Amino acid sequence: MKTDSNSLKSVERSFRVLEFVRDNEPVSLTRISKELDASKSTIHRHLSTLVSIGYLIRKDGVYRVSCEFLSYANRIHLRDPSYPIINRKVQELADESEELVQFTTDERGRLVYLFKQTGRNGLFSRSDARTFRPLHSTAGGKAILSTWPREKVEAYIDRNGLETITERTISSASTLFERLEEVRERGYATNREETVEGLGAVSVPIKDPNGEMIGALGISGPINRVLNGDSEYPQILLDAKKELELTIRLL
Missing domain, CATH: 1.10.10.10 (Winged helix-like DNA-binding domain superfamily/Winged helix DNA-binding domain)
Known part of the structure; x- marks a missing residue:
């Protein structure tokens, strides 16, 4: 035919x-x-x-x-039984940190924003489900990439390249692999002005009971608040990761 x-x-x-x-x-x-x-x-x-x-x-x-498109958005938010739990955690962390908290996932090599909540002192963000960013340029993206085998990361680089958004964006494969190894060792990824000057972020990967990546949970804000030497956000996110993954296992 x-x-x-x-x-x-x-x-x-x-x-x-x-x-x-x-x-x-x-x-x-x-x-x-x-x-x-x-x-x-x-x-x-x-x-x-x-x-x-x-x-x-x-x-x-x-x-x-x-408003027909709201039904599509609702279907996406409901298609994974872990999403309502993750969304509640996003709201809790926004209240606790008073910063911008987001949950992201990947689609075709781009970071997609599924849930976000702005705390009392959080930065306003236009990022939503229509916003796509290169994985290597964000904390959430690097958290996701850290869960991939090397061959899959290499395929991502071959297919998408390493687009430079700011002068601090990772632009070489060797540097990216070094950063991903650091993420695996400490359990969280960072964004140090790699997408927007002055913006910092911390993010952790969230996995399902089978070890498959669901997405990344992160906190964003002025870099001097989010990534200063005394920042509690990495540990807050690591604790949230443990709680979320345990709750998801019990579903």
């Missing part, structure tokens, strides 16, 4: 339209047409279809994504 290439291209175009609306809402037909370099009639057909099936809404001449 032959694949209908025109149908596949049409589906791809619909997703491009949907993603553009998501990232730029509220947005007009004219702007979408211009930015995606397609005729208004073509874009209008895709928009009309997406509105009719409930994925977009049109009001006052502009388009926004609908």
Whole structure:
């Protein structure tokens, strides 16, 4: 059976339209047409279809994504029985540390933010499920990479490279492997201004009862607070890791 290439291209175009609306809402037909370099009639057909099936809404001449996507987010948050427990721990740690606490996982070599909670003194972050960062540039990503065998890390480097975000981002494979060995020895990973100048973070990997990686639990904030010599956050996270993994084993 032959694949209908025109149908596949049409589906791809619909997703491009949907993603553009998501990232730029509220947005007009004219702007979408211009930015995606397609005729208004073509874009209008895709928009009309997406509105009719409930994925977009049109009001006052502009388009926004609908609440239909909340059901997808909820499904992701519920698909692993450990997620509600992890989410509660994120909230507890935010109250205790008064910093920004996040739980992340990996998808296609990028760090994905699943849960976050900002404590009383925590930094505001726009990171959410739409935010993707290279694994090697973050504390959570390095915590995750530390659980992988060397061959898998090498494949990650070959596929994604080592993108430099700041002058402190790891940019060589040898340095990355050295840092990952340090993470395994002490049990936690750090981010010292490797994604944003002035930002520090600490993160620990969380595993399921079979030893498979679920994600990484981390605390972020000004580097002078999070990674000073007297910081209690590494130990707080190591204790939280033990408690979480024990609770998950009892599910």
